[in-house]
Amino acid sequence: MSDVWGDAALAGQAQRMLGKKHPVAAVASVNHDGVVTAGWGAPAEADFEIGSISKGVTGLLYRDAVERGVLRGDTRIGELLPVRAGCPVAGVELEAVSKHRSGIPSIPSARSPYRRSLRFWWNGTNPYGDTVAEMIEQAGAVELRNPRPRYSNFAFELLGHAVAAAQDSTYPELVQERIAGPLGLKSWYLPATEADLRPGSLTGRTRGGRPRPAWPGQALAPAGGVRSSIGDLAELTRALLEERVAGLSALDPVARFVGGVRIGAAWITLEHKDRAITWHNGGTGGFRTWLGMDREAGCGVVVLSATAASVDQAGFRLLSERN
Template sequence: MTVTDDHRTSAAAGRPPRRLGIALLAASLTAAVLAAITPWPRGFQGAPTGDPELMAELEDALGSRHWQHVAAARVDGDEVTFAGTGAHEHTEFEIGSITKTFTAALFAEAIDRGEVKADTRLGEVWPDLDGKVAEVTLESIAMQRSGLPSQEPTPSFRDGVMSVLSNYIHTDPYRGDAGDIVASLNDVEVGEPEPEYSNYGFAVLGQALAEAAGQDYTDLVRERITEPLGMEETFVPDSAEGLSHGYTASGLPAAPWTLGGSAPAGAIRSTTHDMSLWLRAVSDGTAPGAEAAGPRADFEDDRIGWAWFTTTHDGSTITWHNGGTGGFRSLLGFDRQTGKGIIVLNDSANSVDAAATLIMAATGADSGTTTETETASETGTASGNESSAKGERS
């Protein structure tokens, strides 16, 4: 072997083979691209607003994740304290499945008005229905034990593909309108009447109440709940306007949801200011349909009323609901006996359920309460508990 050959051998031993070098370069570039498009958890973004003490408690409860804009309200009887980061009490958010508490209140109101009864069957609302689905009662839907599937059956193969795809491109997976919700009942398979969270069920309930009242669901929410309570920042959207987007759990943009005909399951937008009005009115019984919050039956480890869940832990009883859409998460809960409660609205798909501990801390109880998330694809689809909003008990 010549000196030159020895030199080449030595040099080769000191550097990676060409193929390995290319692979390392490709891996480095891939990592750089992923880092650019998927932000790391960076804690709370934006300037803090409102009460520093509440914000500090919220940060401790929620931990270090990718938070963009977060707004919170703590209710103590007639006293309301607001806090946030990058947001304030008038910042608009999607509240996800907390919408179901409004639909449940409309159900209670419709009963009081004589438009429906608790045991009104779907076949009485839509006489063309027949078979098992016609026997499903409105109360069984409101108590999440109707046997209806968790999600709306897709009307076509194309819609099914688009709904699945929406989970990956972070767009609204709900494509059908009110007519599609009603039409889907002709082909739906009804299971056993046992506890099972169903976004589809609440879409059906909301459209049934609209049919009984002869009004759109949007109008019912406005005329029977938000206007009487002075909730001027709460509404059912008919377009994505007003919100640029939310964010996935890792910080990628996620499009707003309007949910179409499934709006009664999770479409409402609101602010912590208005949600504090809602919490106080439901808690003290002055809200239209406030009786919906009262527990009526067991649901897994909790109790359920019409939409509302009730959890008892270490002497503290919390009434609550959470929510989730593709780019938002929310929590509203209160202790009816003490009048204390918490609201957290967040424009990322990171759960805020841990904030329930702040209610217990305020009442002096040691909390182990956890709420279950509403999304199936990260409330995901507004249902589902809501990883997708479609499945979050949110």
């Protein structure tokens, strides 16, 4: 693969694991000795859609607000967002959302998910371009499901915007104030529309190499809207391991989740080769991402790819082999 930059050993190791189906990618390894990064197909400063790793950011902001007394775990969505009075979503507690136990569907029926899915598979159209006002209106028509562990994009959209509303802020402003600003993550931004994309922002691709439109979205931001360079996501990982991030308790598992794993506020913890790994992955129309940490050993790995093919296996392998 061309245009390789950064640490040669890490680049070679990651390329062997990811293979030719990931022609544009970046990786980072974090441990007590520092941060090492590498990549190919795009410059080191390129920004990727990190997808649902954004939920991990929302989990941090939620726990930070609880720890500072801004809100409580039993605060209800309807206390913070102007959803329709008396609708089921209004009574859902934030703590339940943070553990994916809210009963809120992943995509509300008001978004015509079948029609949007067809458009996405046909021409790659972004299925998540809603505004916050549209999100709030859609929430009023949601019928709750059994509140068993169930992954929900829409629930995390509501959670992030509710946490921001509790602080008289917007979600992008809160991300900047509480996380990106203090850690110096200058590449981080959350585009609401395609017009907000920065010059030179990466274009994701399908497994077959077809370009996919970006996934900006005002409502989507807390569930999958952050864009980041590899260096800044590695810096977040280092800050998490060094316990200097707001809302750090989001990483601590507090409940059982699907498949025998445990969950904190968005963050998943599972046993992998006799090690407790805390992680989250992400996927958009043209990107796949993974961030994982062995908190006890003080090490972590980040994998970002501008191709819509899973990088989870490579992430777990890199974390196991490099640390």
